[in-house]
Amino acid sequence: MSLTKEYKAEVITQFGASEKNTGKSEVQVALYTRRISDLTGHLQLHPKDKHSRRGLLMLVAKRKKMLNYLKNVDINRYRKVIAELDLRK
Numbered sequence: 001m002s003l004t005k006e007y008k009a010e011v012i013t014q015f016g017a018s019e020k021n022t023g024k025s026e027v028q029v030a031l032y033t034r035r036i037s038d039l040t041g042h043l044q045l046h047p048k049d050k051h052s053r054r055g056l057l058m059l060v061a062k063r064k065k066m067l068n069y070l071k072n073v074d075i076n077r078y079r080k081v082i083a084e085l086d087l088r089k
Helices: 005-015 025-045 050-073 075-085
Strands: none
Touching: 005 025, 025 050, 025 075, 050 075
């Protein structure tokens, strides 16, 4: 399932400073997280879908790289994103 325009706009206004700030790391991590959760649900229904599994692994790697970048640049923003998206326990 793809992301809708409404959901993307909501995430951009929540994590970005304005509607136009789509390149902010927090926005990208939030969008990756939503896509990962959608793909995880798809793979639970279709366990033999290897192509989607590869896409999921690539998205997880992208999100991990983005979070590492954010942690190295500004630890407070990193902690805020982790808390809002409930990624780490």
